[in-house]
Amino acid sequence: MRYYTDEHEWLEVEGDTATVGITDYAQGQLGDIVFVELPEVGAMIEQGKDAAVVESVKAASDVYAPITGEITEVNPALEEDPSLVNSAPEDAGWFFKMTIAAPAELDKLMDEDGYKAFVESL
């Protein structure tokens, strides 16, 4: 099941783990991405707190944890090729995986149709 936030992140939930990245809309807004700063594996991050930083040619942008949980894995490919976030934002350009500490948080997120409507309203 895929969820979306109003901060333009996506979460793919499989069992008790969520894979997190930024949406195609978000990468389009950021432009050419040159560096992604990822969290430490093992870090416990609360929903809405800083989890990653995306550096484009022009600016640095924060990425917030879409839910509360522990970081279990980060995408090693982004170190070598941060432009994966531009070319495959909702796939190979994922940022990190995390546990789902409070499943109720998922209920407040959007599904794909909800996010689509949200983006169109911007």
Place this chain on the structure above:
Amino acid sequence: MTDHDAEDFVEDLPLEPLPLDAWHRARGARMVPFAGYEMPIQYEGIVAEHTWTRESAGLFDVSHMGQLFISGEGVEPALEAVLPIDLTTLKHGAPRYSLLLDANGGVLDDLMVTRWSEGFYLVVNGATKWDDIAHLREHLPDEVTISHMDDSALLALQGPKAFAALERLVSGDTPLASLTFMKGAAFKLGGVDAWISRSGYTGEDGFEISLPAENVAAVADLICEQPEVKPIGLGARDSLRLEAGLPLYGHDMTPDTSPIEAGLLFGINKRRRTEGGFPGAERIIREIAEGTTRKWVGLKLEGRLPAREGAEVFVGEGKVGTVTSGGFSPTLGAPIAMAYVASEHAAPGTQLEVEVRGKRLAATVSPTPFVPHRYHRGN
């Protein structure tokens, strides 16, 4: 997702549309507030636009900049009293870089001054133009008239193919080829009267074109019809000037920096370095003789993480400076920055560290430009 970026945003003033506003939007530009206007930050993407300008030719709308015409009895001594320029060596039509300084030698703006037959044509920064006009009005005598040419637009065509593209479109008393770097003349461009100088802010060969605002959309269309040319946004303008080692007012120099600290000695013309007689002369002449405690330098960073404006520079535990501009160089594929550092750490090759979000990045003081200039200086 939240941007950290703080732009030159003039608060509390309604954003004004520039003459090419609709033209930019029709070409898919993303518009952002800048210097009190809505301006195009990018069209297809900063890196693509940056590379296109380095390899072909890019058209920049810089109509937010202030174009002033200063004339009247006694204009020459009056201008020399407010600028550290030597007008006796300024030939007709050739733009020269100069500085608007406060009484303490702090930089209020940087600008271009060109002698026209009846007076002087000045191009000043967009974000500072209203303050500049007020400053000039206060410090120039009543006989000297300041005309704000707000019915004129300003374009820049930059890149190795800029000449080929523009030459097709212009006619004048002299061929476009007669202009070398930092020379200018009047031309007809697509039937429109235009003042064209061979100058710019990218480090590439190129031209700056002043023309009536009412004709700018048609002329911009004509220029972009040339196969070498694409429109380029402010984002690439910034990455191009950063690679070219060109300072940006409000970031790399401010009222809190002197031109000598900023490495802008060339903006203080030779005769004025001994004669003085301009605002802040005492401090500036002293700094020329004795040096300054800090200097503006280029930095090359290891890794891929860019250091932005405000990042602190260290040697060991000691803070020795601050980054004033920084980003990722598309040409070098690496982060570059400009910073003020203590003069004892300013020599090229000096190893420093820059702190970004608690992390220390290795940096080396680098000569500027980071990417060599390719100005057309003639044979």
